[in-house]
Amino acid sequence: MEVKVPDNTALADVVLHPVRLRIIQQLGGRNRTTAQLREALPDIPQATLYRHVAALVDAGVVAVVDERRSRGAIERTLALGDRMAAIDHAELSAMSGAQLRTAFLTFLGDVTGDFDRFLSADSLEARELVGFARTPLYVNSEDLATIQAGLAELLTPYLTEREDGRHRVTLATILLPDP
Known part of the structure; x- marks a missing residue:
């Protein structure tokens, strides 16, 4: 079955698929070959996967940043592309309630799958890095934009892979307005 997605397709339609979300998560802040993706996602x-x-x-969500011949095949190195995998407010606002629920449940399913894989690894060292919390904030749209810009600035030094003993963690954010 062909999975081609045209360049002008809504970003949510592209990224809100469980397999594609996992691929995007593997590439966040680092380049990966297709072989590395296969190794990281053995259940697919x-x-x-291809x-x-x-x-x-x-x-345009993922870009090929390098290609090399390996045993007669072309091994591609991938990274996140120019069309970033973040769905903007305009696209979220245009979704129906049912579409928004499906998108949210897909997101939660992806986070839950990551958590299940974390538990399966049963690493005491990694348990020091896990956490989850909820914090009520009182904001308007301008406040939220300021917070998001500040978070982006704060997190930028930690978004790329380094070889200095740091562990990769996923920071998932959810903003839910009170009804």
Whole structure:
């Protein structure tokens, strides 16, 4: 089955698929070869993985940053592309309630899958890095933009992979207005 996604497709339609979300998470802040993706995502059949990588590349969410020949095949190195995998407020606002629920549940399913894989690894060292909390904030749209800009500035030094003993963690954010 072909999974081609046109470049002008809504970003949510591209990234809100469980396999594509996992690929995007693997690439965040680092380059990965297709072989490294296969190793990191062993539960996804190779053909399925390659179809979804191709869909992300076609949509500009993932970019091929290098290609080299390996045992007669082309090994591609991938990174996040120019069309970042963040769905903006305009696209979220345009979604119906049912579409927004599906997008949110897909996101939660992805985070839950990551948590399940973390638990399966049963690493005491990694348990020192896990946490979750909820904090009520009182904001308007301008305040939220200021917070998001400040977070982006604060997090920028930690967004790329380094070889200095630091561990990769995922920071997931959810903003839920009180009804």
